[in-house]
Amino acid sequence: xxxxxxxxxxxxxxxxxxxxxxxxxxxxxxxxxxxxxxxxxxxxxxxxxxxxxxxxxxxxxxxxxxxxxxxxxxxxxxxxxxxxxxxxxxxxxxxxxxxxxxxxxxxxxxxxxxxxxxxxxxxxxxxxxxxxxxxxxxxxxxxxxxxxxxxxxxxxxxxxxxxxxxxxxxxxxxxxxxxxxxxxxxxxxxxxxxxxxxxxxxxxxxxxxxxxxxxxxxxxxxxxxxxxxxx
Amino acid sequence: xxxxxxxxxxxxxxxxxxxxxxxxxxxxxxxxxxxxxxxxxxxxxxxxxxxxxxxxxxxxxxxxxxxxxxxxxxxxxxxxxxxxxxxxxxxxxxxxxxxxxxxxxxxxxxxxxxxxxxxxxxxxxxxxxxxxxxxxxxxxxxxxxxxxxxxxxxxxxxxxxxxxxxxxxxxxxxxxxxxxxxxxxxxxxxxxxxxxxxxxxxxxxxxxxxxxxxxxxxxxxxxxxxxxxxxxxxxxxxxxxxxxxx
Numbered sequence: 209x210x211x212x213x214x215x216x217x218x219x220x221x222x223x224x225x226x227x228x229x230x231x232x233x234x235x236x237x238x239x240x241x242x243x244x245x246x247x248x249x250x251x252x253x254x255x256x257x258x259x260x261x262x263x264x265x266x267x268x269x270x271x272x273x274x275x276x277x278x279x280x281x282x283x284x285x286x287x288x289x290x291x292x293x294x295x296x297x298x299x300x301x302x303x304x305x306x307x308x309x310x311x312x313x314x315x316x317x318x319x320x321x322x323x324x325x326x327x328x329x330x331x332x333x334x335x336x337x338x339x340x341x342x343x344x345x346x347x348x349x350x351x352x353x354x355x356x357x358x359x360x361x362x363x364x365x366x367x368x369x370x371x372x373x374x375x376x377x378x379x380x381x382x383x384x385x386x387x388x389x390x391x392x393x394x395x396x397x398x399x400x401x402x403x404x405x406x407x408x409x410x411x412x413x414x415x416x417x418x419x420x421x422x423x424x425x426x427x428x429x430x431x432x433x434x435x436x437x438x439x
Numbered sequence: 440x441x442x443x444x445x446x447x448x449x450x451x452x453x454x455x456x457x458x459x460x461x462x463x464x465x466x467x468x469x470x471x472x473x474x475x476x477x478x479x480x481x482x483x484x485x486x487x488x489x490x491x492x493x494x495x496x497x498x499x500x501x502x503x504x505x506x507x508x509x510x511x512x513x514x515x516x517x518x519x520x521x522x523x524x525x526x527x528x529x530x531x532x533x534x535x536x537x538x539x540x541x542x543x544x545x546x547x548x549x550x551x552x553x554x555x556x557x558x559x560x561x562x563x564x565x566x567x568x569x570x571x572x573x574x575x576x577x578x579x580x581x582x583x584x585x586x587x588x589x590x591x592x593x594x595x596x597x598x599x600x601x602x603x604x605x606x607x608x609x610x611x612x613x614x615x616x617x618x619x620x621x622x623x624x625x626x627x628x629x630x631x632x633x634x635x636x637x638x639x640x641x642x643x644x645x646x647x648x649x650x651x652x653x654x655x656x657x658x659x660x661x662x663x664x665x666x667x668x669x670x671x672x673x674x675x676x677x678x679x680x681x682x683x684x685x
Contacts, residue, residue, distance in 0.1 A: 246522070265629070266548065266549075267465035267468065267492065267629050267632045268465075268629055268631055268632050269628075269629050281682060282628065283467065283468065283679070283680060283682055284468060284469070284616075284627040284628045284629060284630040285468075285628045285629055286465070286466070286467070286468045286629055286682055288465075290465075290466040290467060290468070290497065290682065290683065290684045291682070292682050295628070301628050301629060301631055302631070303631050303632065303633075303634075303635040303636060303663075304491060304548075304552040304631075304632050304633050304635075304636055305552050305553070305555075305556045305635075305636050307549075307552075308548070308549030308552045308553065311549060312549050312567065312568070312569060331572070335573075337524070339524075340524045340527070341537070342520070342533075342536065342537065342582065343580075343581075343582050344519070344520070344536065344543050344544075344545045344580060344581065344582050345520065345545065346493075346517070346518040346519070346520055346522065346545070347517050347518070347545055347546065347547050347548070347575070347580075348492060348517050348518045348547075348548055349492075349517070349547070349548040349549060350547070351547040351549075351550075351569050351570045351573060351575060352547050352548060352549030352550070352569045354569075354572075355567070355568040355569040355570070355571065356549075356568070356569075382573065382574055383572055383573045383574070384573055385571075385572045385573060386571075386572030386573075387572070388572075
Protein backbone atom coordinates (compact mmCIF):
# COMPACT_ATOMS: atom_id res chain seq x y z
CA UNK A 209 0.00 0.00 0.00
CA UNK A 210 1.65 3.20 -1.11
CA UNK A 211 1.48 6.42 0.86
CA UNK A 212 -0.62 7.96 -1.89
CA UNK A 213 -3.39 5.37 -1.54
CA UNK A 214 -3.20 5.46 2.25
CA UNK A 215 -3.94 9.16 2.38
CA UNK A 216 -7.61 9.94 2.25
CA UNK A 217 -8.33 12.65 -0.27
CA UNK A 218 -11.94 13.35 0.54
CA UNK A 219 -13.37 13.95 3.98
CA UNK A 220 -16.99 13.13 4.52
CA UNK A 221 -19.32 14.82 6.93
CA UNK A 222 -20.20 12.08 9.39
CA UNK A 223 -21.96 11.71 12.69
CA UNK A 224 -20.86 13.75 15.70
CA UNK A 225 -19.25 11.76 18.53
CA UNK A 226 -22.45 11.80 20.58
CA UNK A 227 -24.36 10.16 17.73
CA UNK A 228 -21.73 7.43 17.30
CA UNK A 229 -22.26 6.74 21.01
CA UNK A 230 -26.03 6.66 20.53
CA UNK A 231 -25.71 4.12 17.70
CA UNK A 232 -23.48 1.88 19.86
CA UNK A 233 -25.98 2.09 22.71
CA UNK A 234 -28.63 0.57 20.41
CA UNK A 235 -26.45 -2.51 20.00
CA UNK A 236 -26.28 -3.18 23.76
CA UNK A 237 -29.08 -5.53 24.87
CA UNK A 238 -31.03 -5.06 28.08
CA UNK A 239 -29.50 -7.02 30.96
CA UNK A 240 -25.90 -6.39 29.86
CA UNK A 241 -22.88 -5.65 32.07
CA UNK A 242 -20.72 -3.23 30.08
CA UNK A 243 -17.33 -1.53 30.41
CA UNK A 244 -16.71 1.70 28.47
CA UNK A 245 -13.23 2.93 27.53
CA UNK A 246 -12.01 6.53 27.53
CA UNK A 247 -13.18 8.76 24.66
CA UNK A 248 -16.28 8.18 22.51
CA UNK A 249 -17.19 5.01 24.49
CA UNK A 250 -17.60 7.05 27.70
CA UNK A 251 -20.31 9.11 25.92
CA UNK A 252 -22.48 5.99 25.62
CA UNK A 253 -23.34 6.43 29.32
CA UNK A 254 -25.45 9.46 28.28
CA UNK A 255 -27.74 7.25 26.18
CA UNK A 256 -28.60 4.36 28.47
CA UNK A 257 -30.49 6.16 31.21
CA UNK A 258 -33.64 4.23 32.06
CA UNK A 259 -32.38 1.08 30.36
CA UNK A 260 -31.51 -2.16 32.18
CA UNK A 261 -27.76 -1.89 31.53
CA UNK A 262 -25.10 -1.91 34.28
CA UNK A 263 -21.80 -0.11 33.69
CA UNK A 264 -18.59 -1.41 35.28
CA UNK A 265 -15.69 0.96 35.98
CA UNK A 266 -12.40 -0.91 36.29
CA UNK A 267 -11.20 1.10 39.27
CA UNK A 268 -13.73 -0.86 41.32
CA UNK A 269 -17.38 -0.01 40.83
CA UNK A 270 -20.47 -1.63 39.34
CA UNK A 271 -23.47 0.44 38.28
CA UNK A 272 -21.77 3.80 37.87
CA UNK A 273 -24.10 6.79 37.91
CA UNK A 274 -24.11 10.01 35.88
CA UNK A 275 -21.42 12.70 36.03
CA UNK A 276 -21.73 15.27 38.81
CA UNK A 277 -20.24 18.77 39.10
CA UNK A 278 -19.45 21.44 41.65
CA UNK A 279 -20.35 20.81 45.28
CA UNK A 280 -21.83 17.42 44.45
CA UNK A 281 -18.43 16.08 43.35
CA UNK A 282 -16.85 13.62 45.80
CA UNK A 283 -13.09 13.22 45.39
CA UNK A 284 -13.42 9.57 46.45
CA UNK A 285 -15.97 8.74 43.75
CA UNK A 286 -14.81 8.82 40.14
CA UNK A 287 -15.18 6.74 36.98
CA UNK A 288 -12.30 5.16 35.06
CA UNK A 289 -11.88 8.36 33.02
CA UNK A 290 -11.23 10.31 36.27
CA UNK A 291 -14.54 12.18 36.21
CA UNK A 292 -16.65 12.76 39.33
CA UNK A 293 -19.77 10.60 39.26
CA UNK A 294 -22.50 9.47 41.65
CA UNK A 295 -23.66 6.05 42.76
CA UNK A 296 -27.14 4.59 42.16
CA UNK A 297 -29.51 2.22 43.94
CA UNK A 298 -27.75 -1.13 43.57
CA UNK A 299 -24.22 0.22 42.98
CA UNK A 300 -21.25 -1.56 44.56
CA UNK A 301 -17.60 -0.78 45.30
CA UNK A 302 -14.83 -3.37 45.34
CA UNK A 303 -11.06 -3.65 45.11
CA UNK A 304 -9.00 -3.87 41.94
CA UNK A 305 -8.46 -7.64 42.12
CA UNK A 306 -12.22 -8.18 42.28
CA UNK A 307 -12.64 -5.76 39.39
CA UNK A 308 -10.24 -7.62 37.12
CA UNK A 309 -11.68 -10.96 38.21
CA UNK A 310 -14.91 -9.70 36.63
CA UNK A 311 -13.09 -8.45 33.54
CA UNK A 312 -10.59 -11.23 32.89
CA UNK A 313 -12.88 -14.00 34.06
CA UNK A 314 -15.50 -13.44 31.37
CA UNK A 315 -18.19 -11.81 33.53
CA UNK A 316 -18.46 -8.59 31.48
CA UNK A 317 -20.75 -8.94 28.46
CA UNK A 318 -19.50 -6.09 26.29
CA UNK A 319 -16.47 -3.79 26.29
CA UNK A 320 -16.51 -0.73 24.03
CA UNK A 321 -13.08 0.74 23.32
CA UNK A 322 -11.62 3.51 21.21
CA UNK A 323 -8.94 2.69 18.62
CA UNK A 324 -6.12 4.34 16.68
CA UNK A 325 -6.24 1.69 13.93
CA UNK A 326 -8.23 -1.45 13.16
CA UNK A 327 -8.02 -4.08 10.41
CA UNK A 328 -10.45 -6.48 8.75
CA UNK A 329 -9.42 -9.38 11.02
CA UNK A 330 -10.59 -7.57 14.16
CA UNK A 331 -7.09 -6.68 15.37
CA UNK A 332 -6.82 -3.18 16.77
CA UNK A 333 -4.21 -0.73 18.04
CA UNK A 334 -5.02 1.70 20.82
CA UNK A 335 -2.39 1.88 23.55
CA UNK A 336 0.57 3.65 21.98
CA UNK A 337 0.84 6.25 19.24
CA UNK A 338 4.29 5.96 17.62
CA UNK A 339 4.17 9.64 16.61
CA UNK A 340 4.65 10.43 20.31
CA UNK A 341 8.19 9.09 19.93
CA UNK A 342 8.11 6.76 22.93
CA UNK A 343 8.44 2.99 23.12
CA UNK A 344 6.01 2.94 26.04
CA UNK A 345 2.38 4.06 26.31
CA UNK A 346 -0.76 3.77 28.42
CA UNK A 347 -2.23 0.26 28.42
CA UNK A 348 -4.59 0.77 31.36
CA UNK A 349 -7.24 -1.95 31.47
CA UNK A 350 -7.61 -2.29 27.69
CA UNK A 351 -5.76 -5.58 27.22
CA UNK A 352 -7.54 -7.21 30.18
CA UNK A 353 -10.90 -6.19 28.67
CA UNK A 354 -9.85 -7.61 25.30
CA UNK A 355 -8.87 -10.87 26.95
CA UNK A 356 -11.99 -11.24 29.05
CA UNK A 357 -15.04 -9.36 27.76
CA UNK A 358 -17.46 -11.61 25.87
CA UNK A 359 -17.85 -9.09 23.05
CA UNK A 360 -15.56 -6.28 21.99
CA UNK A 361 -16.87 -3.24 20.08
CA UNK A 362 -14.81 -0.34 18.73
CA UNK A 363 -16.21 3.21 18.60
CA UNK A 364 -14.01 5.75 16.82
CA UNK A 365 -13.69 8.34 14.07
CA UNK A 366 -13.20 6.69 10.66
CA UNK A 367 -10.20 8.89 9.82
CA UNK A 368 -7.60 10.86 11.78
CA UNK A 369 -7.59 14.65 12.08
CA UNK A 370 -5.02 14.62 9.26
CA UNK A 371 -7.44 12.67 7.07
CA UNK A 372 -5.72 9.27 7.19
CA UNK A 373 -7.94 6.23 7.38
CA UNK A 374 -7.96 4.31 10.66
CA UNK A 375 -9.43 1.19 8.97
CA UNK A 376 -6.31 -0.36 7.48
CA UNK A 377 -5.05 -3.55 5.84
CA UNK A 378 -2.19 -3.97 8.30
CA UNK A 379 -1.71 -2.20 11.62
CA UNK A 380 1.34 0.04 11.73
CA UNK A 381 0.74 0.97 15.38
CA UNK A 382 1.35 -1.48 18.26
CA UNK A 383 -1.51 -3.98 18.68
CA UNK A 384 -3.76 -4.02 21.71
CA UNK A 385 -5.28 -7.35 20.72
CA UNK A 386 -5.72 -9.66 17.75
CA UNK A 387 -8.98 -10.97 16.31
CA UNK A 388 -11.30 -9.99 19.15
CA UNK A 389 -13.32 -7.08 17.72
CA UNK A 390 -16.78 -7.99 16.39
CA UNK A 391 -18.37 -4.62 15.52
CA UNK A 392 -16.88 -1.26 14.48
CA UNK A 393 -18.88 1.96 14.83
CA UNK A 394 -17.49 5.10 13.22
CA UNK A 395 -18.82 8.51 12.27
CA UNK A 396 -19.31 7.14 8.74
CA UNK A 397 -20.34 3.51 9.03
CA UNK A 398 -21.15 0.38 11.01
CA UNK A 399 -19.00 -2.61 10.01
CA UNK A 400 -18.99 -6.19 11.19
CA UNK A 401 -15.84 -8.31 11.36
CA UNK A 402 -16.56 -11.60 9.57
CA UNK A 403 -14.35 -14.52 8.55
CA UNK A 404 -14.57 -13.25 4.95
CA UNK A 405 -13.69 -9.64 5.78
CA UNK A 406 -15.38 -6.42 6.85
CA UNK A 407 -19.11 -6.42 6.20
CA UNK A 408 -20.49 -2.91 5.63
CA UNK A 409 -23.90 -2.92 7.30
CA UNK A 410 -24.82 0.75 7.69
CA UNK A 411 -23.70 4.09 6.30
CA UNK A 412 -24.14 7.60 7.70
CA UNK A 413 -27.00 9.61 6.17
CA UNK A 414 -26.17 10.89 2.71
CA UNK A 415 -23.21 8.55 2.13
CA UNK A 416 -22.85 5.56 -0.21
CA UNK A 417 -20.93 2.30 0.05
CA UNK A 418 -18.48 3.75 -2.51
CA UNK A 419 -17.89 6.75 -0.25
CA UNK A 420 -17.06 4.45 2.68
CA UNK A 421 -14.79 2.28 0.53
CA UNK A 422 -12.85 5.35 -0.58
CA UNK A 423 -11.80 6.03 3.04
CA UNK A 424 -11.27 2.36 3.97
CA UNK A 425 -8.21 0.28 3.01
CA UNK A 426 -9.62 -3.27 3.20
CA UNK A 427 -12.06 -4.27 0.45
CA UNK A 428 -15.51 -4.05 2.01
CA UNK A 429 -18.22 -6.67 1.61
CA UNK A 430 -21.46 -4.77 1.05
CA UNK A 431 -24.39 -6.16 2.99
CA UNK A 432 -27.43 -6.96 0.82
CA UNK A 433 -29.39 -5.23 3.62
CA UNK A 434 -27.18 -2.12 3.56
CA UNK A 435 -29.03 0.83 5.10
CA UNK A 436 -28.59 4.24 6.62
CA UNK A 437 -27.54 4.25 10.27
CA UNK A 438 -30.71 4.16 12.34
CA UNK A 439 -31.09 5.41 15.89
CA UNK B 440 -1.12 -4.17 69.45
CA UNK B 441 -0.94 -0.42 68.92
CA UNK B 442 0.47 0.54 65.50
CA UNK B 443 -0.15 4.26 65.58
CA UNK B 444 2.80 6.55 64.88
CA UNK B 445 2.59 10.26 65.54
CA UNK B 446 3.75 11.74 62.24
CA UNK B 447 4.16 10.90 58.57
CA UNK B 448 7.89 11.60 58.97
CA UNK B 449 8.11 8.89 61.63
CA UNK B 450 5.97 6.58 59.48
CA UNK B 451 8.48 6.64 56.59
CA UNK B 452 11.64 6.85 58.73
CA UNK B 453 13.03 3.46 57.66
CA UNK B 454 12.41 3.84 53.93
CA UNK B 455 15.88 3.61 52.45
CA UNK B 456 17.64 4.47 49.20
CA UNK B 457 16.82 1.88 46.54
CA UNK B 458 13.51 0.82 48.13
CA UNK B 459 10.70 -0.64 46.03
CA UNK B 460 7.50 1.14 47.08
CA UNK B 461 3.91 0.38 46.10
CA UNK B 462 1.86 3.52 45.39
CA UNK B 463 -1.91 2.96 45.10
CA UNK B 464 -4.50 5.29 43.66
CA UNK B 465 -6.44 5.47 40.42
CA UNK B 466 -5.36 8.81 38.95
CA UNK B 467 -6.38 11.29 41.70
CA UNK B 468 -8.46 8.86 43.74
CA UNK B 469 -7.07 7.04 46.80
CA UNK B 470 -3.48 8.32 46.49
CA UNK B 471 -1.48 8.43 49.78
CA UNK B 472 -0.56 12.07 49.30
CA UNK B 473 0.70 12.82 52.82
CA UNK B 474 3.06 9.83 52.88
CA UNK B 475 4.34 10.66 49.40
CA UNK B 476 5.10 14.24 50.48
CA UNK B 477 6.96 12.80 53.48
CA UNK B 478 9.00 10.74 51.02
CA UNK B 479 9.81 13.92 49.06
CA UNK B 480 10.84 15.65 52.29
CA UNK B 481 13.02 12.70 53.33
CA UNK B 482 14.83 12.83 49.98
CA UNK B 483 15.62 9.12 49.68
CA UNK B 484 16.90 8.26 46.23
CA UNK B 485 17.05 5.49 43.66
CA UNK B 486 13.43 4.55 44.35
CA UNK B 487 11.27 2.17 42.34
CA UNK B 488 7.58 3.06 42.54
CA UNK B 489 5.20 0.27 41.60
CA UNK B 490 1.77 1.68 40.76
CA UNK B 491 -1.54 0.47 39.32
CA UNK B 492 -3.22 3.20 37.31
CA UNK B 493 -1.66 6.62 37.13
CA UNK B 494 -1.29 7.93 40.71
CA UNK B 495 1.67 9.99 39.48
CA UNK B 496 -0.52 11.41 36.68
CA UNK B 497 -3.26 12.18 39.21
CA UNK B 498 -0.82 13.60 41.79
CA UNK B 499 1.40 15.32 39.24
CA UNK B 500 2.57 17.90 41.83
CA UNK B 501 4.18 15.10 43.85
CA UNK B 502 5.53 13.38 40.74
CA UNK B 503 7.25 16.61 39.69
CA UNK B 504 8.83 17.04 43.11
CA UNK B 505 10.15 13.45 43.11
CA UNK B 506 11.60 13.87 39.63
CA UNK B 507 13.11 17.28 40.34
CA UNK B 508 14.73 15.89 43.52
CA UNK B 509 16.23 13.07 41.46
CA UNK B 510 14.60 10.45 43.69
CA UNK B 511 13.20 8.08 41.06
CA UNK B 512 14.99 5.22 39.36
CA UNK B 513 11.99 3.38 37.96
CA UNK B 514 8.19 3.43 37.78
CA UNK B 515 5.99 0.43 36.98
CA UNK B 516 2.44 1.35 35.93
CA UNK B 517 -0.35 0.64 33.44
CA UNK B 518 -0.98 4.36 32.82
CA UNK B 519 2.13 6.38 33.55
CA UNK B 520 1.92 9.13 30.94
CA UNK B 521 -0.42 12.04 30.38
CA UNK B 522 -3.08 11.22 27.79
CA UNK B 523 -2.36 14.48 26.00
CA UNK B 524 0.91 14.25 24.08
CA UNK B 525 1.44 18.02 24.26
CA UNK B 526 0.99 18.05 28.05
CA UNK B 527 3.31 15.06 28.31
CA UNK B 528 6.09 16.98 26.58
CA UNK B 529 5.96 19.56 29.42
CA UNK B 530 5.99 16.89 32.14
CA UNK B 531 9.33 16.39 33.96
CA UNK B 532 8.61 12.66 34.44
CA UNK B 533 7.97 12.07 30.73
CA UNK B 534 11.04 14.14 29.88
CA UNK B 535 13.13 11.90 32.14
CA UNK B 536 11.61 8.80 30.52
CA UNK B 537 12.45 10.18 27.07
CA UNK B 538 16.01 10.89 28.22
CA UNK B 539 16.29 7.39 29.70
CA UNK B 540 17.21 8.72 33.15
CA UNK B 541 14.06 7.15 34.66
CA UNK B 542 12.76 3.74 33.59
CA UNK B 543 9.04 3.35 32.86
CA UNK B 544 7.84 -0.24 32.70
CA UNK B 545 4.29 -0.57 31.37
CA UNK B 546 2.00 -3.47 32.13
CA UNK B 547 -1.73 -4.16 31.73
CA UNK B 548 -3.68 -3.02 34.80
CA UNK B 549 -5.25 -6.37 35.64
CA UNK B 550 -1.88 -8.10 35.29
CA UNK B 551 -0.42 -5.63 37.80
CA UNK B 552 -3.32 -6.24 40.20
CA UNK B 553 -2.74 -9.99 39.95
CA UNK B 554 1.04 -9.62 40.41
CA UNK B 555 0.40 -7.94 43.77
CA UNK B 556 -2.22 -10.51 44.71
CA UNK B 557 0.16 -13.35 43.85
CA UNK B 558 2.90 -11.82 46.00
CA UNK B 559 0.44 -11.43 48.86
CA UNK B 560 -0.70 -15.04 48.59
CA UNK B 561 2.74 -16.66 48.25
CA UNK B 562 2.30 -17.51 44.57
CA UNK B 563 5.55 -16.89 42.62
CA UNK B 564 4.04 -16.59 39.12
CA UNK B 565 0.85 -17.19 37.16
CA UNK B 566 -0.43 -17.54 33.60
CA UNK B 567 -2.81 -14.91 32.20
CA UNK B 568 -4.49 -14.38 28.81
CA UNK B 569 -4.08 -10.61 29.13
CA UNK B 570 -1.72 -9.15 26.54
CA UNK B 571 -1.72 -12.12 24.15
CA UNK B 572 -1.60 -10.76 20.59
CA UNK B 573 0.35 -7.66 21.67
CA UNK B 574 3.98 -6.86 22.45
CA UNK B 575 3.18 -7.61 26.11
CA UNK B 576 3.25 -11.29 25.13
CA UNK B 577 6.78 -11.05 23.81
CA UNK B 578 8.68 -8.95 26.29
CA UNK B 579 8.69 -6.62 29.26
CA UNK B 580 7.58 -3.23 27.85
CA UNK B 581 10.02 -0.56 28.99
CA UNK B 582 11.88 2.45 27.63
CA UNK B 583 15.20 0.88 28.68
CA UNK B 584 16.45 -1.50 25.96
CA UNK B 585 18.51 -3.73 28.24
CA UNK B 586 15.50 -4.54 30.43
CA UNK B 587 13.19 -5.70 27.63
CA UNK B 588 13.38 -9.33 28.73
CA UNK B 589 11.49 -11.97 26.79
CA UNK B 590 8.43 -13.59 28.33
CA UNK B 591 7.39 -17.23 28.48
CA UNK B 592 4.05 -18.38 27.11
CA UNK B 593 2.20 -21.65 27.33
CA UNK B 594 -0.87 -23.12 25.65
CA UNK B 595 -3.69 -24.45 27.82
CA UNK B 596 -6.52 -26.01 25.82
CA UNK B 597 -6.86 -23.92 22.67
CA UNK B 598 -5.50 -20.65 24.00
CA UNK B 599 -2.15 -19.06 24.73
CA UNK B 600 -1.27 -17.58 28.13
CA UNK B 601 1.61 -15.42 29.36
CA UNK B 602 3.72 -16.19 32.43
CA UNK B 603 3.79 -13.19 34.75
CA UNK B 604 5.66 -12.93 38.05
CA UNK B 605 4.59 -11.88 41.54
CA UNK B 606 5.48 -8.30 42.48
CA UNK B 607 6.47 -7.88 46.12
CA UNK B 608 7.31 -4.31 47.15
CA UNK B 609 9.46 -3.49 50.18
CA UNK B 610 6.90 -0.94 51.35
CA UNK B 611 3.31 -0.02 50.54
CA UNK B 612 2.04 3.50 51.22
CA UNK B 613 -1.71 3.22 51.75
CA UNK B 614 -4.53 5.74 51.89
CA UNK B 615 -7.54 4.57 53.93
CA UNK B 616 -10.59 6.40 55.24
CA UNK B 617 -10.76 4.91 58.73
CA UNK B 618 -8.10 2.92 60.57
CA UNK B 619 -8.22 1.61 64.09
CA UNK B 620 -5.20 1.70 66.38
CA UNK B 621 -4.53 -2.00 65.73
CA UNK B 622 -4.28 -1.44 61.96
CA UNK B 623 -7.68 -2.56 60.66
CA UNK B 624 -8.60 -0.40 57.65
CA UNK B 625 -11.70 0.63 55.75
CA UNK B 626 -11.91 2.72 52.59
CA UNK B 627 -14.25 5.25 51.04
CA UNK B 628 -15.97 4.33 47.75
CA UNK B 629 -13.66 4.12 44.71
CA UNK B 630 -10.65 5.26 46.79
CA UNK B 631 -10.29 1.54 47.64
CA UNK B 632 -8.92 0.63 44.16
CA UNK B 633 -5.30 -0.65 44.56
CA UNK B 634 -5.01 0.12 48.28
CA UNK B 635 -6.10 -3.20 49.72
CA UNK B 636 -4.09 -5.49 47.45
CA UNK B 637 -0.94 -3.39 47.84
CA UNK B 638 -1.35 -3.48 51.63
CA UNK B 639 -1.43 -7.28 51.45
CA UNK B 640 1.55 -7.55 49.06
CA UNK B 641 4.26 -5.42 50.68
CA UNK B 642 6.80 -6.46 53.28
CA UNK B 643 6.01 -3.32 55.29
CA UNK B 644 2.67 -1.55 54.97
CA UNK B 645 2.22 2.04 56.15
CA UNK B 646 -1.30 3.50 56.16
CA UNK B 647 -2.29 7.16 56.29
CA UNK B 648 -5.88 7.40 57.47
CA UNK B 649 -8.36 10.28 57.65
CA UNK B 650 -9.70 9.08 61.01
CA UNK B 651 -8.08 6.97 63.71
CA UNK B 652 -10.52 5.12 65.96
CA UNK B 653 -10.29 2.71 68.91
CA UNK B 654 -10.63 -1.04 68.27
CA UNK B 655 -14.29 -1.97 68.06
CA UNK B 656 -15.46 1.21 66.40
CA UNK B 657 -14.94 -0.38 63.00
CA UNK B 658 -17.39 -3.31 63.01
CA UNK B 659 -15.68 -6.65 62.23
CA UNK B 660 -17.70 -7.00 59.04
CA UNK B 661 -16.71 -3.51 57.87
CA UNK B 662 -12.94 -4.11 58.04
CA UNK B 663 -11.65 -4.29 54.46
CA UNK B 664 -7.94 -4.78 55.23
CA UNK B 665 -7.40 -6.83 58.40
CA UNK B 666 -4.67 -5.64 60.78
CA UNK B 667 -2.26 -8.50 60.06
CA UNK B 668 -1.22 -6.76 56.83
CA UNK B 669 -0.69 -3.31 58.35
CA UNK B 670 2.44 -2.29 60.24
CA UNK B 671 1.97 1.43 60.87
CA UNK B 672 -1.01 3.77 61.02
CA UNK B 673 -0.71 7.55 60.91
CA UNK B 674 -3.37 10.23 60.88
CA UNK B 675 -3.24 12.56 57.86
CA UNK B 676 -5.52 15.44 57.04
CA UNK B 677 -7.22 15.05 53.72
CA UNK B 678 -6.76 18.13 51.53
CA UNK B 679 -9.17 19.03 48.75
CA UNK B 680 -7.70 18.31 45.38
CA UNK B 681 -8.91 18.75 41.81
CA UNK B 682 -10.47 15.66 40.22
CA UNK B 683 -8.73 15.91 36.88
CA UNK B 684 -5.99 14.43 34.77
CA UNK B 685 -6.23 17.10 32.07
